[in-house]
Amino acid sequence: MQNKILLVDDEPAFRELAGRWLAKQDYHVKAVGSLEESREAIGKFDADLVLLDLSMPPHFDPQVTLDAMPEFEGRPVIIITGHADRELALKAVELGAWDFIAKPIDPDMLAVVVRRAITKTTLERELNQLKQSTQQTQGAASYIGHSVSSQKIRALIERIAPTNVRVLVTGPSGTGKEVISRALHDLSLRASKAFVSVHCGAIPADLLESELFGYVKGAFTGAEKDKVGLLSLADGGTLFLDEIGEMPLAMQVKLLRVLQEGTFFPVGGREQKHIDIRVVSATNADLLSKVQEGSFREDLYYRIKGVNIETQALSERLEDVPVLLQAFLKHLETQQSKTLQLSSEAMQWFREQAWQGNVRELRNALESVASISPTGRMTMEDIQLLYPSDDIASNRQASNSSSSSEITLDEQVRELEIRLIHNALEKHQGNRTQAAKQLGISRQGLIKKIERYGL
Template identity: 55%
Template sequence: MSARILLIDDERAFCELCSLWLNQSGYEVVSCGDAESGLTAFNQAKQDQPFDLVIHDLALPPSFHPQDGLQSIQHYQDVPLLVLTGHDDRSLAVQAIELGAWDFIAKPVDPDMLKIIIARALDKHSLLKQVSNLEQQLQQRQPDTPDFGLIGNSASVQTTRELIQRISATQVPVFIQGPSGTGKEIIANAIHQGSSRKDKAFISVHCGAIPAELLESELFGYKKGAFTGADKDRKGLLATADGGTLFLDEIGEMPLAMQVKLLRVLQEGSYYPVGSRELEQIDIRLVSATNRDVPSEVQQGNFREDLYYRIKGLTITTTGLEQRKEDITPLVNHFIALYNQQHNTSLSVDNDACRWFLSTPWPGNVRELKNTLESAAAISLNNSISMQEIQLIRGDSAAAVTTSSGQHSEVASDASLEEQVSALEIKLIQQALDANQGNKTHSAQALGITRQGLINKIKRYGL
């Protein structure tokens, strides 16, 4: 099927001649003499036989002023539009391109050049449509997975979300392993909220924060007179979690003697409160977490092997920010929005500070990044967090930072291929957006990708 071209020009002789040229090349041409009738024809054709390309003169009746013609460009964003005018004005051409025109042709028109420009525009637009359709199909195939409070678009975060969605409704124990500050409690709470136990208690216990001699009484509770100071019965955290979810954070720090007693609870669903001979029955789902290498702890005799296999029903592994740098910008945007909401402010993070957050190692992971951002926000004197605030907080560690001249810090030499590709993509996208004053259509053309593809990457990196 031949491509349909809409020609909008007030010179009837030129329309007839141009139609002849293009008909000979196999194109179907419809011509109109003014902007209003051209737009009407374009809109009416959308349902049955839409136009594939528009050639639009800028100097049209009734005003014959090119600036008025520029305002018509916005109505033809779905197809390539070639601007045609007798005004050989470079600034006019630049304005037209900025507003979304595909190309600019000055009269008198060379028919051979016109045919080349049309063929190139149609070919590239067809390719962009195919890529856009494929991207949409890919997005439609992906399940609509909620974020569960996990911010970021890295493969690691997406896998974790998928696992949460799949296992929440089950009763299988869950073991979360990963560095500190990577959201293990958020994952545990998300599993609880997605389960049939969501209306019951979610009890979080940090095993390393409770002294070993108090951990048993805190978990199991005690009877009056069980020990000095036990002047009344007290229900333990196990009983409080009955019917709900018990989250044992840093379970790798639990003393061996307590591990034996916990194993009995998990095996039999019962326990004795301290100082009691009456067996208590409980029904809990266990989610546990640690930043330790538990298999190594088992080999060294620091963790019971039988307990390990009891709690590790399904393992979720979290990764540090060093392995998923593409999540840093979305996290910064999320935390600054949260801070603004909580403190009724309108802070933002300037470009240099954003680059610093991206290039800085975060051994404390998300928790450290959040604390740094909130500290900088707290001392900010303006509506923007800049390197001035960061240097006040971090001192010398913030000295090697990117500058506003466009220089970017290099990716670490030991960074993975994915990290290096992500860093390069961010740099190129930012440069394209800067060069095109934020215009996504022209930035996408400069990068050689579709506009929707650029938008997806901007969302992914939180730019």
């Protein structure tokens, strides 16, 4: 595909000559004779680069031309002048020009300068596309799990992230509500802007307003200078309101006004601030119950609940435990610069616990066991040093009692298959051919089961 160049110069002879030079280099050139014509052309002719004469009619004032550079919307601009003026050259570069070239122009020099500028622009564009692609690959995938509920959440994240719809993430503590919120931001059109997290219950009620809205100097005792609030920091990006159910009623009224109008006043200020933010909220509370009891405003509830994403307790999706452990182990290996493994018994222990603290508790437990493992291969001996046998038994019993009545025959068969595959792989040190022979299935069949169960 031909790269496009917009040539802006008031000399017809030069436009024709330079146009020919550049066309021989396989560029598509559009030549215009004034800044006014360039303003009309830039929208229709999607140029990759602009060649801009410094002295243009009707003013013939270099400053007017320099002031017009932002109108070319980030495209590289090469300034052309009939005067080899070093000060103007430096000024043009300071204002964002890619380069500076003086008339009479050497065609070879012009070709080199143009080629370098377009190559840089092309590489930057490809890098941005790669970053966006990486974000799309990693964003929703950061919510880890093979369970049906985890897959549904990832699909929903991918679908609504590019929109501006407000999202309410609900579910037990430790189930990844902030992970979901960050994924929504990373996959959105706001990804290049800030992701600002506010824990509504961690900030005292009398300080929450000034933290969110900021304040002006002299607003209260101790306000010795202006302070920018978290709302302003999130402008253009995403504001994550964690545990919004703990927000005081007085603050709920003020937040509602922000969501309705997109404006607010800093504490003690008279100048209205305008913001453009996407709000993602999270809570482990039943907000509708709070609405009924009068501790949460109904109008605010429906403002923040555009789409509701509900997370499940880890005990309700135990098939996600091995996948989560794999991800956490990789992260720990990077931190500790050593290989980490779980014995089959240790893996089974992790799978059988109740994990009332959910994913957060699972991760903390794994990190604790890894920290005391002398070889990096975690065994039941390591686990028993941290978790007494009574605790293990009671935890397992709690897990079994909470799930045995709900687990279907298919799920019990899956649990048994996973345990047998783990034992076979452990016995044969990861050799899949030998493990498959022990299990009485083909190697390809074993590989499919390993992929299916995320082992």
